[in-house]
Amino acid sequence: MNDLLTRRKVLAGLGLAGLAALTGCDTSPKLDFKYGKDLSNKILGRSFKLQDVHGDTYALSSFYGSMPMVFFGFTQCPAICPTTLARAVQIKKLMGRDGDFLKVVFITLDPERDTPQVLEDYVKAFDPTFTALSGTPEQIAATAKEFGVFYEKVPLGDSYTVSHSSTSFVFDSRGRLHLGLSHSLTAKECAEDLLTLMEIC
Amino acid sequence: MLPIRKPLAVLALCAAALPALAQTTVENAWARASVANQHSSGAFMTLTSDTDAKLVAVQSPVAKDVQIHEMKMNGDVMTMGPVSSLDLPAGKAVSLDANGYHVMLMGLVHQLKQGQEVPLTLVIEDAKGNKENLEIKAPVRSLTEGEPEMKHGHVHQ
Numbered sequence: 001m002n003d004l005l006t007r008r009k010v011l012a013g014l015g016l017a018g019l020a021a022l023t024g025c026d027t028s029p030k031l032d033f034k035y036g037k038d039l040s041n042k043i044l045g046r047s048f049k050l051q052d053v054h055g056d057t058y059a060l061s062s063f064y065g066s067m068p069m070v071f072f073g074f075t076q077c078p079a080i081c082p083t084t085l086a087r088a089v090q091i092k093k094l095m096g097r098d099g100d101f102l103k104v105v106f107i108t109l110d111p112e113r114d115t116p117q118v119l120e121d122y123v124k125a126f127d128p129t130f131t132a133l134s135g136t137p138e139q140i141a142a143t144a145k146e147f148g149v150f151y152e153k154v155p156l157g158d159s160y161t162v163s164h165s166s167t168s169f170v171f172d173s174r175g176r177l178h179l180g181l182s183h184s185l186t187a188k189e190c191a192e193d194l195l196t197l198m199e200i201c
Numbered sequence: 202m203l204p205i206r207k208p209l210a211v212l213a214l215c216a217a218a219l220p221a222l223a224q225t226t227v228e229n230a231w232a233r234a235s236v237a238n239q240h241s242s243g244a245f246m247t248l249t250s251d252t253d254a255k256l257v258a259v260q261s262p263v264a265k266d267v268q269i270h271e272m273k274m275n276g277d278v279m280t281m282g283p284v285s286s287l288d289l290p291a292g293k294a295v296s297l298d299a300n301g302y303h304v305m306l307m308g309l310v311h312q313l314k315q316g317q318e319v320p321l322t323l324v325i326e327d328a329k330g331n332k333e334n335l336e337i338k339a340p341v342r343s344l345t346e347g348e349p350e351m352k353h354g355h356v357h358q
Contacts (some may be wrong), residue, residue, distance in 0.1 A: 002350035020310040075236075078243025078306075079272045079299040080279045082233060085346040113240065125344045150278055157266060159307060182277065 025151055035168075035189040037180035044177050045070060045106075045169060049142040050107065050133035053120035058133055060175045066103040067198065069181070071168040072149050075122040076109035080166055080183055085126040088168075090187035091194065092127065098198055104130040109151040109164050111140050170197060204288070222253040223291065225325050228338040232263075232319040233346060237312050241285045243270075244304035244321060244339050249297050250289040257332070258324040265308030267321075272301060281305075317341045 030056045033037060060068070064123050069088065073081030085106065092099035106113040111134050114122075121133035135143065146150055150165035166183035168190075177198050181190050230246035247254060259267045263316070267282040287302055289295050297303050305314075305323070313319065318338040326332050 046340050075239050076241045076281075077281075078233065078270070078303055079210070079281070082344055083299045089345055115238070118236060118238050122239060122344070125234075125236055154280065155285065156261050156268075156307075159266075163278055165277045166274070167277050168240065179289065183279070 005098050007113065009178050013038065033193045033196060036193040039180045040178050042177055045147045048146060050139060050143060052131060052133060053116040062177055063103050063169040065085060065173050067101050067170060067173060068103045068105050069168050069170045070105040070107065072107045072144065072164055074108055074119055074162050075114050084166065084168065084183060087187045087190065089127050090188050091191045092185055094191035095194060098195065102194060106130060107143060108134045109140060109144065109162050111135060111137050128158065138167060172197065172200060225249065225254060225335055226280060227335065227337050230337050231342045232313055233338045234315050234341050234344045235309055235313045240309060241305060241307045242309060242313055244306060244319060245297050247294050248289055249294045252324050252327060253291045254260035254289045254327045255286040256289060256323060256325045259304045260322040261306060263310055263313065263319050264292060266308065268307065269304045270303055270305040313341045315341050315343050
Protein backbone atom coordinates (compact mmCIF):
# COMPACT_ATOMS: atom_id res chain seq x y z
CA MET A 1 0.00 0.00 0.00
CA ASN A 2 1.49 3.36 -0.91
CA ASP A 3 1.46 6.42 1.30
CA LEU A 4 -1.12 8.27 -0.73
CA LEU A 5 -3.70 5.54 -0.38
CA THR A 6 -3.08 5.27 3.33
CA ARG A 7 -3.50 8.99 3.76
CA ARG A 8 -6.70 8.95 1.78
CA LYS A 9 -8.11 6.21 3.93
CA VAL A 10 -7.24 8.04 7.09
CA LEU A 11 -8.90 11.19 5.81
CA ALA A 12 -12.01 9.30 4.81
CA GLY A 13 -12.16 7.82 8.26
CA LEU A 14 -12.05 11.20 9.92
CA GLY A 15 -15.30 12.24 8.34
CA LEU A 16 -16.35 15.73 7.42
CA ALA A 17 -16.01 17.37 10.82
CA GLY A 18 -12.59 15.93 11.35
CA LEU A 19 -11.50 16.98 7.89
CA ALA A 20 -12.54 20.55 8.49
CA ALA A 21 -10.62 20.62 11.76
CA LEU A 22 -7.59 19.09 10.13
CA THR A 23 -7.40 21.46 7.20
CA GLY A 24 -8.72 24.56 8.97
CA CYS A 25 -7.26 27.68 7.44
CA ASP A 26 -3.94 26.03 6.67
CA THR A 27 -4.71 25.02 3.13
CA SER A 28 -5.47 27.49 0.39
CA PRO A 29 -8.21 25.88 -1.62
CA LYS A 30 -9.54 27.82 -4.59
CA LEU A 31 -12.57 29.64 -3.27
CA ASP A 32 -15.40 29.96 -5.68
CA PHE A 33 -16.74 33.49 -5.11
CA LYS A 34 -19.81 34.19 -7.16
CA TYR A 35 -19.94 37.97 -6.93
CA GLY A 36 -16.86 39.41 -5.27
CA LYS A 37 -13.31 39.63 -6.55
CA ASP A 38 -10.93 36.89 -5.46
CA LEU A 39 -8.01 38.79 -3.90
CA SER A 40 -6.32 35.70 -2.43
CA ASN A 41 -3.15 36.37 -4.41
CA LYS A 42 -2.84 39.95 -3.12
CA ILE A 43 -1.09 41.02 0.04
CA LEU A 44 -2.74 44.16 1.32
CA GLY A 45 -3.26 45.82 4.67
CA ARG A 46 -0.67 43.80 6.55
CA SER A 47 1.00 46.52 8.58
CA PHE A 48 -1.49 49.28 9.35
CA LYS A 49 -1.77 50.55 12.91
CA LEU A 50 -4.66 52.88 13.67
CA GLN A 51 -6.57 54.05 16.72
CA ASP A 52 -10.14 53.89 17.89
CA VAL A 53 -11.85 56.62 19.91
CA HIS A 54 -10.32 55.34 23.15
CA GLY A 55 -6.81 55.56 21.75
CA ASP A 56 -6.47 51.78 21.52
CA THR A 57 -4.29 50.70 18.64
CA TYR A 58 -5.60 48.21 16.11
CA ALA A 59 -3.68 46.21 13.54
CA LEU A 60 -4.87 43.42 11.27
CA SER A 61 -3.78 40.96 13.96
CA SER A 62 -6.34 42.53 16.35
CA PHE A 63 -8.98 40.78 14.28
CA TYR A 64 -7.42 37.32 14.18
CA GLY A 65 -10.01 34.70 14.97
CA SER A 66 -12.76 36.61 13.20
CA MET A 67 -13.47 37.62 9.63
CA PRO A 68 -12.68 41.33 9.27
CA MET A 69 -14.36 43.33 6.50
CA VAL A 70 -12.47 46.59 6.07
CA PHE A 71 -13.60 49.61 4.10
CA PHE A 72 -12.85 53.29 3.83
CA GLY A 73 -14.95 56.42 3.82
CA PHE A 74 -15.79 59.61 5.68
CA THR A 75 -18.75 60.75 7.74
CA GLN A 76 -19.66 63.69 5.51
CA CYS A 77 -20.28 61.33 2.62
CA PRO A 78 -24.04 61.34 2.04
CA ALA A 79 -24.40 58.40 -0.29
CA ILE A 80 -21.93 55.58 -0.66
CA CYS A 81 -20.55 55.41 2.90
CA PRO A 82 -23.89 55.16 4.71
CA THR A 83 -25.18 52.68 2.14
CA THR A 84 -22.05 50.53 2.51
CA LEU A 85 -22.40 50.64 6.31
CA ALA A 86 -26.14 49.90 6.05
CA ARG A 87 -25.31 47.03 3.72
CA ALA A 88 -22.88 45.66 6.31
CA VAL A 89 -25.71 45.70 8.88
CA GLN A 90 -27.90 43.81 6.44
CA ILE A 91 -25.12 41.32 5.57
CA LYS A 92 -24.68 40.46 9.25
CA LYS A 93 -28.40 39.76 9.56
CA LEU A 94 -28.46 37.64 6.42
CA MET A 95 -25.54 35.55 7.70
CA GLY A 96 -27.56 34.59 10.75
CA ARG A 97 -25.49 33.17 13.59
CA ASP A 98 -22.37 33.29 11.41
CA GLY A 99 -22.79 37.07 11.25
CA ASP A 100 -21.10 37.39 14.64
CA PHE A 101 -17.92 36.11 13.03
CA LEU A 102 -17.84 39.11 10.70
CA LYS A 103 -16.04 42.14 12.13
CA VAL A 104 -16.84 45.35 10.30
CA VAL A 105 -14.02 47.92 10.29
CA PHE A 106 -14.53 51.44 8.94
CA ILE A 107 -11.43 53.56 8.35
CA THR A 108 -11.84 57.30 7.82
CA LEU A 109 -10.18 58.97 4.85
CA ASP A 110 -10.91 62.39 6.31
CA PRO A 111 -9.05 62.40 9.65
CA GLU A 112 -8.89 66.21 9.73
CA ARG A 113 -12.68 66.59 9.92
CA ASP A 114 -13.75 63.22 11.31
CA THR A 115 -12.85 63.70 14.93
CA PRO A 116 -12.56 60.36 16.76
CA GLN A 117 -15.84 61.05 18.61
CA VAL A 118 -17.90 61.96 15.51
CA LEU A 119 -16.45 58.97 13.69
CA GLU A 120 -17.25 56.65 16.59
CA ASP A 121 -20.82 57.99 17.00
CA TYR A 122 -21.43 57.71 13.27
CA VAL A 123 -20.19 54.15 12.84
CA LYS A 124 -21.79 52.86 16.07
CA ALA A 125 -25.11 54.35 14.99
CA PHE A 126 -25.19 51.61 12.38
CA ASP A 127 -24.12 48.80 14.67
CA PRO A 128 -22.39 49.07 18.05
CA THR A 129 -20.15 46.11 17.19
CA PHE A 130 -18.56 47.93 14.24
CA THR A 131 -15.05 49.32 14.72
CA ALA A 132 -14.17 52.87 13.63
CA LEU A 133 -10.49 53.63 13.10
CA SER A 134 -8.58 56.82 12.50
CA GLY A 135 -5.06 58.12 12.69
CA THR A 136 -2.92 61.05 11.69
CA PRO A 137 -3.28 62.16 8.06
CA GLU A 138 0.09 60.47 7.44
CA GLN A 139 -1.04 57.18 9.01
CA ILE A 140 -4.26 57.27 6.98
CA ALA A 141 -2.30 57.95 3.78
CA ALA A 142 0.03 55.04 4.51
CA THR A 143 -2.90 52.73 5.30
CA ALA A 144 -4.79 53.67 2.13
CA LYS A 145 -1.59 53.09 0.16
CA GLU A 146 -1.04 49.62 1.54
CA PHE A 147 -4.65 48.71 0.69
CA GLY A 148 -4.32 50.20 -2.78
CA VAL A 149 -7.17 52.56 -1.91
CA PHE A 150 -7.37 55.75 -3.94
CA TYR A 151 -8.66 58.93 -2.29
CA GLU A 152 -8.40 62.62 -2.95
CA LYS A 153 -9.87 65.82 -1.62
CA VAL A 154 -12.08 67.63 -4.09
CA PRO A 155 -12.66 71.34 -3.36
CA LEU A 156 -16.28 72.30 -2.84
CA GLY A 157 -16.89 75.99 -2.25
CA ASP A 158 -14.96 76.83 0.91
CA SER A 159 -15.07 73.17 1.91
CA TYR A 160 -14.16 69.89 0.26
CA THR A 161 -15.45 66.41 -0.37
CA VAL A 162 -13.46 63.20 -0.75
CA SER A 163 -13.45 60.94 -3.78
CA HIS A 164 -12.47 57.43 -2.81
CA SER A 165 -12.36 53.73 -3.66
CA SER A 166 -15.42 51.87 -2.45
CA THR A 167 -14.26 48.24 -2.20
CA SER A 168 -14.73 46.30 1.05
CA PHE A 169 -11.76 44.02 1.82
CA VAL A 170 -12.40 40.73 3.60
CA PHE A 171 -9.72 38.73 5.43
CA ASP A 172 -9.86 35.25 6.90
CA SER A 173 -9.40 34.46 10.59
CA ARG A 174 -5.62 34.47 10.22
CA GLY A 175 -5.42 37.80 8.46
CA ARG A 176 -5.09 36.57 4.92
CA LEU A 177 -6.87 38.65 2.32
CA HIS A 178 -9.40 36.77 0.19
CA LEU A 179 -12.26 38.85 -1.06
CA GLY A 180 -13.03 42.29 -2.48
CA LEU A 181 -16.68 43.32 -2.41
CA SER A 182 -17.70 46.07 -4.79
CA HIS A 183 -20.10 48.81 -3.76
CA SER A 184 -22.55 47.65 -6.43
CA LEU A 185 -23.18 44.25 -4.86
CA THR A 186 -26.29 43.67 -2.79
CA ALA A 187 -26.19 42.52 0.83
CA LYS A 188 -27.45 39.11 -0.26
CA GLU A 189 -24.66 38.71 -2.85
CA CYS A 190 -22.05 39.75 -0.29
CA ALA A 191 -23.46 37.40 2.36
CA GLU A 192 -23.30 34.49 -0.05
CA ASP A 193 -19.61 35.07 -0.83
CA LEU A 194 -18.81 35.63 2.85
CA LEU A 195 -20.39 32.30 3.74
CA THR A 196 -18.20 30.72 1.03
CA LEU A 197 -15.15 32.28 2.66
CA MET A 198 -16.26 31.01 6.07
CA GLU A 199 -15.94 27.45 4.81
CA ILE A 200 -12.17 27.72 5.22
CA CYS A 201 -12.19 29.64 8.49
CA MET B 202 -71.01 52.76 1.29
CA LEU B 203 -69.32 55.20 3.62
CA PRO B 204 -65.84 53.62 3.47
CA ILE B 205 -65.92 53.92 -0.32
CA ARG B 206 -67.38 57.38 -0.60
CA LYS B 207 -64.81 58.94 1.70
CA PRO B 208 -61.68 58.05 -0.26
CA LEU B 209 -63.42 59.13 -3.44
CA ALA B 210 -64.14 62.50 -1.96
CA VAL B 211 -60.51 62.84 -0.91
CA LEU B 212 -59.31 61.82 -4.36
CA ALA B 213 -61.58 64.38 -5.98
CA LEU B 214 -60.17 67.05 -3.71
CA CYS B 215 -56.60 66.10 -4.58
CA ALA B 216 -57.31 66.07 -8.27
CA ALA B 217 -58.82 69.52 -8.04
CA ALA B 218 -56.03 70.89 -5.90
CA LEU B 219 -52.94 69.49 -7.65
CA PRO B 220 -52.83 71.40 -10.94
CA ALA B 221 -53.45 74.66 -9.15
CA LEU B 222 -50.68 74.10 -6.60
CA ALA B 223 -47.74 72.84 -8.58
CA GLN B 224 -46.76 71.00 -11.68
CA THR B 225 -44.12 69.01 -9.89
CA THR B 226 -44.97 66.27 -7.46
CA VAL B 227 -42.57 65.18 -4.76
CA GLU B 228 -42.73 61.67 -3.42
CA ASN B 229 -40.94 59.82 -0.69
CA ALA B 230 -38.84 62.78 0.46
CA TRP B 231 -36.55 62.11 3.41
CA ALA B 232 -33.33 63.30 4.98
CA ARG B 233 -30.69 61.12 6.56
CA ALA B 234 -30.17 61.45 10.30
CA SER B 235 -26.81 62.77 11.48
CA VAL B 236 -24.82 62.20 14.65
CA ALA B 237 -23.80 65.05 16.96
CA ASN B 238 -21.27 67.41 15.35
CA GLN B 239 -21.53 65.79 11.95
CA HIS B 240 -21.31 68.64 9.45
CA SER B 241 -23.35 67.38 6.56
CA SER B 242 -26.04 65.00 5.46
CA GLY B 243 -28.20 64.27 2.45
CA ALA B 244 -31.84 64.56 1.39
CA PHE B 245 -33.53 62.25 -1.09
CA MET B 246 -36.83 62.17 -2.99
CA THR B 247 -38.51 61.38 -6.28
CA LEU B 248 -39.60 64.32 -8.44
CA THR B 249 -42.07 64.19 -11.32
CA SER B 250 -42.89 67.28 -13.36
CA ASP B 251 -45.92 67.55 -15.68
CA THR B 252 -43.94 69.60 -18.16
CA ASP B 253 -40.23 69.81 -19.00
CA ALA B 254 -38.58 71.59 -16.10
CA LYS B 255 -35.49 71.50 -13.98
CA LEU B 256 -34.55 71.66 -10.34
CA VAL B 257 -32.20 74.63 -10.12
CA ALA B 258 -31.73 75.10 -6.38
CA VAL B 259 -32.69 73.82 -2.98
CA GLN B 260 -32.77 75.84 0.23
CA SER B 261 -33.15 74.75 3.82
CA PRO B 262 -32.89 76.43 7.21
CA VAL B 263 -31.09 73.36 8.64
CA ALA B 264 -27.93 73.87 6.58
CA LYS B 265 -25.69 76.82 5.72
CA ASP B 266 -25.22 75.60 2.18
CA VAL B 267 -27.50 73.33 0.17
CA GLN B 268 -26.35 71.92 -3.15
CA ILE B 269 -27.62 69.49 -5.75
CA HIS B 270 -24.96 66.80 -6.08
CA GLU B 271 -24.26 64.00 -8.43
CA MET B 272 -22.48 60.86 -7.29
CA LYS B 273 -20.55 59.07 -10.00
CA MET B 274 -18.65 55.82 -10.01
CA ASN B 275 -15.44 55.83 -11.99
CA GLY B 276 -14.59 52.15 -11.80
CA ASP B 277 -14.27 51.53 -8.08
CA VAL B 278 -13.86 55.19 -7.19
CA MET B 279 -16.78 57.27 -5.96
CA THR B 280 -16.73 60.94 -6.84
CA MET B 281 -19.25 63.54 -5.87
CA GLY B 282 -19.80 67.07 -7.00
CA PRO B 283 -22.34 69.84 -7.48
CA VAL B 284 -24.45 70.21 -10.62
CA SER B 285 -26.02 73.52 -11.65
CA SER B 286 -29.41 71.92 -12.26
CA LEU B 287 -31.21 68.61 -12.55
CA ASP B 288 -33.44 67.99 -15.58
CA LEU B 289 -37.01 66.92 -14.91
CA PRO B 290 -38.36 65.68 -18.26
CA ALA B 291 -42.16 65.85 -18.55
CA GLY B 292 -43.87 62.92 -16.88
CA LYS B 293 -40.64 61.16 -15.91
CA ALA B 294 -40.01 60.24 -12.28
CA VAL B 295 -36.51 61.45 -11.40
CA SER B 296 -34.99 59.84 -8.33
CA LEU B 297 -32.66 61.56 -5.96
CA ASP B 298 -31.23 58.58 -4.12
CA ALA B 299 -27.98 57.19 -2.79
CA ASN B 300 -26.94 55.99 -6.25
CA GLY B 301 -27.05 59.19 -8.26
CA TYR B 302 -28.30 62.69 -7.51
CA HIS B 303 -29.01 63.90 -4.03
CA VAL B 304 -29.50 67.10 -2.10
CA MET B 305 -26.40 67.81 -0.05
CA LEU B 306 -27.02 69.59 3.23
CA MET B 307 -23.69 71.20 4.12
CA GLY B 308 -22.89 72.97 7.37
CA LEU B 309 -25.76 71.56 9.41
CA VAL B 310 -26.95 74.07 11.99
CA HIS B 311 -28.17 71.27 14.26
CA GLN B 312 -28.16 67.51 14.47
CA LEU B 313 -30.84 65.80 12.38
CA LYS B 314 -32.70 63.33 14.51
CA GLN B 315 -35.18 60.69 13.54
CA GLY B 316 -38.73 61.96 13.89
CA GLN B 317 -37.83 65.55 12.96
CA GLU B 318 -38.77 67.14 9.66
CA VAL B 319 -36.41 69.08 7.44
CA PRO B 320 -38.06 71.98 5.60
CA LEU B 321 -36.81 72.19 2.02
CA THR B 322 -37.58 74.77 -0.64
CA LEU B 323 -37.20 73.31 -4.12
CA VAL B 324 -36.71 75.92 -6.81
CA ILE B 325 -38.12 74.56 -10.07
CA GLU B 326 -37.67 76.33 -13.38
CA ASP B 327 -39.98 75.53 -16.32
CA ALA B 328 -39.00 75.58 -19.98
CA LYS B 329 -39.92 79.28 -20.25
CA GLY B 330 -37.63 80.20 -17.40
CA ASN B 331 -40.39 80.78 -14.84
CA LYS B 332 -39.30 79.85 -11.38
CA GLU B 333 -41.55 78.34 -8.77
CA ASN B 334 -40.81 77.50 -5.15
CA LEU B 335 -42.04 74.22 -3.83
CA GLU B 336 -42.06 73.95 -0.06
CA ILE B 337 -41.79 70.44 1.34
CA LYS B 338 -40.98 68.80 4.64
CA ALA B 339 -38.70 65.80 4.53
CA PRO B 340 -38.97 63.47 7.51
CA VAL B 341 -35.64 62.48 9.04
CA ARG B 342 -35.00 58.77 8.71
CA SER B 343 -32.37 56.68 10.45
CA LEU B 344 -28.76 56.66 9.31
CA THR B 345 -29.15 53.10 8.10
CA GLU B 346 -31.94 53.99 5.69
CA GLY B 347 -31.51 53.72 1.95
CA GLU B 348 -29.90 50.36 1.36
CA PRO B 349 -31.38 49.76 -2.11
CA GLU B 350 -32.08 46.11 -1.44
CA MET B 351 -34.10 46.93 1.64
CA LYS B 352 -36.01 49.73 -0.01
CA HIS B 353 -37.24 47.93 -3.09
CA GLY B 354 -37.06 44.38 -1.86
CA HIS B 355 -35.61 43.19 -5.14
CA VAL B 356 -33.16 40.33 -5.45
CA HIS B 357 -30.37 40.19 -8.00
CA GLN B 358 -30.00 36.78 -9.57
